[in-house]
Amino acid sequence: MKVTIRKGDTLWYYSQLFYLPFQLLLDSNRQQDVNALMPGMEIEIPGFQSVPYMVEKGDTFWTIARQRNLSLDAIFLLNPNVDPNLLSIGKTLLLPIRVTNPIIIAKQAYSSEQLSNDLKRLSNVYPFITINEIGKSVLNQPIQEILIGNGVKKVHFNGSFHANEWITTPIIMKFLNDYLVSLTNHRSIRGVRTLPLYNSVSLSLVPMVNPDGVDLVLQGPPPSIRERLIEINRGSEEFTGWKANINGVDLNNQYPAKWEIEKERKEEKSPAPRDFPGYKPLSEPEAIAMADLARETPFDRMLALHTQGKEFYWGYEGLEPPESERLAEEFARVSGYESVRYVDSYAGYKDWFIKEFQKPGFTMELGKGINPLPLSQFDEIYQDILGVFLVSMYQ
Structure with a gap:
């Protein structure tokens, strides 16, 4: 989440305002000279997202902050051009929402x-x-x-x-x-x-x-090299058991740690779905x-x-x-x-x-x-x- 620095703001203040470790704020803004922050500069606040909110009847900055357990000044920070005394129904505000759960779905077949x-x-x-x-x-x-x-x-x-x-x-x-x-x-x-x-x-x-x-196993062969891959795969169009890289080389048999021994005892002497250590x-x-x-x-x-x-x-x-x-x-x-x-x-x-x-x-x-x-x-x-x-x- 990006915020625009106001006069007097510091990263230390933001760490208190958003209850974040100061070091994470420093590392999120490595491109900035933290000793020379100026009003108008943009700063990254990690672990937060700014989410649009449409003002409803009876809303004020204070009631919105209380209902969502937000700091009042954090709402001011994200809405610098909004007069809190002139809120109108339907107006869109930005609210700082802490990310408390994973944002990606890890349990999936990753391409x-x-x-x-x-x-x-x-x-x-x-x-x-x-x-x-x-x-x-x-x-x-x-x-x-x-x-x-x-x-x-x-x-x-x-x-x-x-x-x-x-x-x-x-x-x-x-x-x-x-x-x-x-x-x-x-x-x-x-x-x-x-x-x-x-x-x-x-x-x-x-x-x-x-x-x-990985893409070959999950999605099948790219059209441009499909025939070559089927040939390496012994004529099969089923690639779920493929272990090698796209050249038919086993990447975990590629390192100079008794590579010559592995090369000699592997049955595969040319590109294959698995176990070919390469020519060198x-x-x-x-x-x-x-x-x-x-x-x-x-x-x-x-x-x-x-x-x-x-x-x-x-x-x-x-x-x-x-x-x-x-x-x-x-x-x-x-x-x-x-x-x-x-x-x-x-x-x-x-x-x-x-x-x-x-x-x-x-x-x-x-x-x-x-x-x-x-x-x-x-x-x-x-x-x-x-x-x-x-x-x-x-x-």
Whole structure:
């Protein structure tokens, strides 16, 4: 919600007027010099929306404020050119309405377009988040990262490396929206106060690493490359089991962490719906974008969300730090998932992350069943993984 500064107004006053953490106001207005605010400048108020209201018989600013539990001056702020003594029936006012519930419907099959639309909606209401394009997919779709928080500790979550594991995207989006609501409403999540997390953790989220593949699974092949994709898919027009990117390369077999071993033992030696590691490591733009992101941002820990199995993997060749074991114990405790240190699989993002940085990295296998997991599992998966999200930030 945008407001126009009046003479004497400050961000500190707005934090009191709207009962918002001062830091969220600062971060929502990074483009402004907060020490040189001038009347007439526009300021963002996070966690609020200005909603039209038509004046009814008997209404005054005072009765409207009282009935809706609003600050009287907040109504004045949004209606600077309205004389409160000359309200007429049918006149439209703007009222500041606090957003107290999620504004997106996370429990849905997310296409790349839906993801972009929802990220725009969230950034409009919560302008203290930053959305970066970290790369492009094969079909030139943006791979988007959401940044939130100011802390020294840097934590990263990602989802939909694999196309038919698309349910990991809405899981991340639900956590993002719940986190934002908690911050602007002074709420805790499972008893954890989130403002201290915001101030101590810089959170990075990439909800959809593989947008082309996800769209293929959910919407079918683009007409321009339909025949090529059917050929890669062994003549089948059914793409719900497709795991790779649009080139037929498994993005989670693309990393230089014993890639040669994976290449030799994989049955797939050419583009396929799943399990082809490519002709060389880091050949695909999506894999390159994620590698570049980790190199440019020194993440302290990384969680890659996959499905399925209700288990997670956290070791690679003994290079994982002691901190990984402690976190794994906590993840198992809060999720009920099985903790697996080593698994006979290489060349994944988690493997490369541990090898490259010797920091805690985890592959989380959410839910149980046959991919793609149905949305009927969404609520259970979210409750399972919610504690893991929180532990990864506050531990």
